[in-house]
Amino acid sequence: MPDFVDHASSNEAKFTEMAIASQLKRSVQTSQQESVQECVECGEGIPEERRVAIAGCRYCISCQVERE
Numbered sequence: 001m002p003d004f005v006d007h008a009s010s011n012e013a014k015f016t017e018m019a020i021a022s023q024l025k026r027s028v029q030t031s032q033q034e035s036v037q038e039c040v041e042c043g044e045g046i047p048e049e050r051r052v053a054i055a056g057c058r059y060c061i062s063c064q065v066e067r068e
Contacts, residue, residue, distance in 0.1 A: 039063050 035051035038044065039060040051057050059067060 041067075 035046065035055060035057040037046060037051070039046055040058050041063040042060060044060045044062075046057060046060050050061065
């Protein structure tokens with residue numbers, strides 16, 4: 001009979017796997033979106049290099065740093 005630690009470890013692994021799958025799904029959805037030319041937070045222009053490098057880019061660097 002598995003003990004409580006084994007059960008907790010198994011549950012933690014399942015939740016971690018679900019969280020990673022959710023992040024990957026969100027990442028794929030974001031990368032399929034077209035980048036915007038102006039930051040949705042502050043309205044400043046987003047440089048073309050950033051829009052090309054980061055598919056689905058919605059924030060300027062300053063606003064993205066604040067969000068993180």
